[in-house]
Amino acid sequence: MLDEELTELANHIICSKSETQRIEVKAAHEGCPKRLYDTLSSFANQDGGGVILFGLDESQGFAPVGVYDVQDLQKKVTEQCKQMIPPVRAVFTSAVINGKTVCSAEIPAADLAERPCYYSGAGKTKGSYVRVGESDLPMTDYEIYTYEAFRNHIHDDERTVDRADFELLDQDKISEYVLRMKNARPGFSRLSTDQIYEMLAITRKGIPTLAAVLNFGIYPQGYFPQLAITAIVVPGKEIGDVSLNEERFLDNKRIEGTLSDMLSEAISFCVRNMKTGTVIDSRTGERADSTEYPIAAVREAILNALIHRDYSRYTEGTPIQIDFFSDRLEIHSPGGLYGRMTVEDLGKARPDLRNPALATMAEFLLKTENRYSGIPTIRREMAEAGLPEPVFINGRNEFVVILYNTKRAAPANYDSAQDTDFALLEFCNVPRTRKEIADFLGIKTVFYAIQHYVQPLVDAGELRMTKPEKPKSLHNKYVSVR
Numbered sequence: 001m002l003d004e005e006l007t008e009l010a011n012h013i014i015c016s017k018s019e020t021q022r023i024e025v026k027a028a029h030e031g032c033p034k035r036l037y038d039t040l041s042s043f044a045n046q047d048g049g050g051v052i053l054f055g056l057d058e059s060q061g062f063a064p065v066g067v068y069d070v071q072d073l074q075k076k077v078t079e080q081c082k083q084m085i086p087p088v089r090a091v092f093t094s095a096v097i098n099g100k101t102v103c104s105a106e107i108p109a110a111d112l113a114e115r116p117c118y119y120s121g122a123g124k125t126k127g128s129y130v131r132v133g134e135s136d137l138p139m140t141d142y143e144i145y146t147y148e149a150f151r152n153h154i155h156d157d158e159r160t161v162d163r164a165d166f167e168l169l170d171q172d173k174i175s176e177y178v179l180r181m182k183n184a185r186p187g188f189s190r191l192s193t194d195q196i197y198e199m200l201a202i203t204r205k206g207i208p209t210l211a212a213v214l215n216f217g218i219y220p221q222g223y224f225p226q227l228a229i230t231a232i233v234v235p236g237k238e239i240g241d242v243s244l245n246e247e248r249f250l251d252n253k254r255i256e257g258t259l260s261d262m263l264s265e266a267i268s269f270c271v272r273n274m275k276t277g278t279v280i281d282s283r284t285g286e287r288a289d290s291t292e293y294p295i296a297a298v299r300e301a302i303l304n305a306l307i308h309r310d311y312s313r314y315t316e317g318t319p320i321q322i323d324f325f326s327d328r329l330e331i332h333s334p335g336g337l338y339g340r341m342t343v344e345d346l347g348k349a350r351p352d353l354r355n356p357a358l359a360t361m362a363e364f365l366l367k368t369e370n371r372y373s374g375i376p377t378i379r380r381e382m383a384e385a386g387l388p389e390p391v392f393i394n395g396r397n398e399f400v401v402i403l404y405n406t407k408r409a410a411p412a413n414y415d416s417a418q419d420t421d422f423a424l425l426e427f428c429n430v431p432r433t434r435k436e437i438a439d440f441l442g443i444k445t446v447f448y449a450i451q452h453y454v455q456p457l458v459d460a461g462e463l464r465m466t467k468p469e470k471p472k473s474l475h476n477k478y479v480s481v482r
Contacts, residue, residue: 001051006095006104010053010064014097016447017062019134021050021474028054028103029065032076037119040081040088042131043107044117045139047342050131052077052090055102066100077105083121086114112340115147130396133473142314142397149312150339150352156311157214157355160207161223169208169216177216180364201357210311211357214259215365221256224316229255229262229302231269231322238325251324259306259358260365266302266322271295273324275405292405293329294381297390300374301331301401307362308354308399310335315397329403337394346392347375378403388429391479393466404429421462424453431466431477454478 001009009023019025024039036052043050054073057065067073074092081088090105110117116139118127128139148154178196182188188196197203202212213220214227221228233251235243242248251273255265274292305320312335321332337343339352353359378390382403391402420441427440438449457463458478466477 001091001093001104001106003093003095006093006102007097009051009104010056010095010097010102012445012447013053013056014062014064018472019058020472021046021131021133022048023050023474024052024134024136025056025058025062026052026054027057027059027065028067028073029057031068032073036077036080037084037122037127038129038136040084040107041117041119041127041129042136044084044088044110045115045129046131047109049107049109052105052107053102054104055097055100064097064100064102067103070094070101070103073103074105083119084117085120085124086110086117088117112147113151116144132396133467133470133475140397142312145312145314146310146335146338155354155356156313157211157358158201158204158209160204161210161213162207163223164208164213164217166203166206166208168218169212170218173216174202174212177361177364184364201360209357211355211361214358215361217258219256220258226317226319227311229266229320229322231255231266231324233273233324234326236325237327239323259362263299263302263306263366267295267299270298270302270322270324270329290385293387293403294385297378297381297385297403298329300377300381301390301403303362303366304374304401305331305333305399307358307366308338309333310338311355311358327405329405331401333399333401334397336396336399343392343394347379391431393431420453421457424457425462425480428463428478428480431479433477437478 013019013023013025022043024043026033026036039050039052043052055064055067056062077090077092081090088107088110090107092103092105094101094103096102116124116128118124118129121127124144125141126138128144129136130139130143131137149156178188178193178200181196181200188199191199194203194206198205201209202216203209210224213223217223231251231253232249235241235247235250240248243250251269253269255262255269257265270293271291276292277290302320302322309315309320315334318334320334321330323330323332335354338354341349341351345351375392378401382388382390387406388404391400391404393400393402424437424441428437432440434446434450434454437454438446441449441453443449443453454463458465462481463478464481465471466479467473467475470476
């Protein structure tokens with residue numbers, strides 16, 4: 001970064017008196033911190049990297065205390081960077097704040113194929129860290145595995161289920177699937193049955209795969225009890241709300257079977273618990289039913305969860321979850337986004353497939369397009385229904401789709417130039433970052449925009465943070481309370 005940018009960053013930290021998802025503060029006025037490995041690891045393991053800012057003292061309210069020696073500090077930080085695997089190449093900048101010299105070390109993100117970045121002295125298992133808010137936390141075994149699975153092209157939908165008996169698969173369904181694949185791929189007719197099973201990932205060395213069990217099993221949950229769907233209807237906006245009769249759930253169902261069975265039953269559950277209204281065409285006078293949420297959008301969200309969830313041994317004990325609230329529908333899928341995909345890329349970039357065998361089978365068995373149209377379909381259906389944009393949240397261990405059922409109505413005399421609060425609330429119908437809000441308001445200083453425009457709406461209950469338990473997290477966004 002430029003000297004001016006470092007000065008602006010330091011002043012922002014001094015004013016906000018907090019670290020963030022991408023900024024770690026170290027005093028360094030009495031010498032170089034001896035253990036930066038955790039932060040080096042966590043910054044290198046997150047998209048966008050991070051910045052270590054030396055010369056501010058958190059114990060003194062982030063006051064500038066300067067660094068003991070800029071050249072020696074850079075040398076010793078570089079020495080620690082070299083002990084990381086892969087090595088970290090920090091970029092340094094220095095500036096003077098209130099007569100004190102501060103120094104920044106920009107830590108670039110490691111390439112996804114080289115993650116996790118870890119301290120060689122501790123080893124991969126104990127030396128890999130992830131940034132959560134302003135803290136560096138040890139990576140879980142699952143998080144380390146996700147990087148290794150991507151790098152080594154491990155697809156858990158193709159892993160064998162050693163306890164599965166091929167005779168306990170639905171032979172008629174398998175025969176029908178193979179016939180349809182032969183018709184679509186004439187070359188398959190020259191292969192033996194066993195060869196076809198291997199080519200279609202139905203078996204691996206004669207043993208049924210997880211994909212085969214989930215699609216053709218008589219009772220897949222006999223092998224994997226939690227590879228199912230749990231669905232609930234909550235009489236309020238949060239888990240724990242109860243009805244007038246003290247009921248915690250208005251409906252509660254465990255959905256099992258093959259992927260096809262679960263998709264069908266999950267959609268039925270959603271339709272059963274959705275409100276239905278009547279719309280009259282002003283031109284023809286014809287009446288038509290309108291569901292609370294577009295059924296096509298709900299189907300795509302559930303289908304995406306079934307096909308693209310993580311099926312590794314680390315998550316096989318976690319079911320997909322469908323939660324109905326009074327104002328929204330949430331669909332939780334175990335495992336975060338796979339590979340290089342980010343929330344911002346959804347529906348725009350071609351994703352890496354976590355479960356290619358399941359995706360191929362779904363194209364024939366579940367009548368999916370497998371053309372990456374699911375997310376655009378959800379967005380289009382919600383827009384056509386006059387509902388807010390869907391919200392997509394990529395957590396450490398899950399991916400969440402949120403569909404809201406109401407849209408804030410504008411006042412009769414609404415004038416966006418005169419009603420900044422309402423304009424901001426409309427803008428935040430989908431979660432927005434601090435920077436996006438500041439840009440929308442035309443305010444250069446993010447801290448000022450949050451303090452003077454956003455925080456009053458949060459205090460009034462008009463806006464909420466997506467991560468209220470971590471108010472200082474850089475990943476926090478603000479969304480209107482509907």
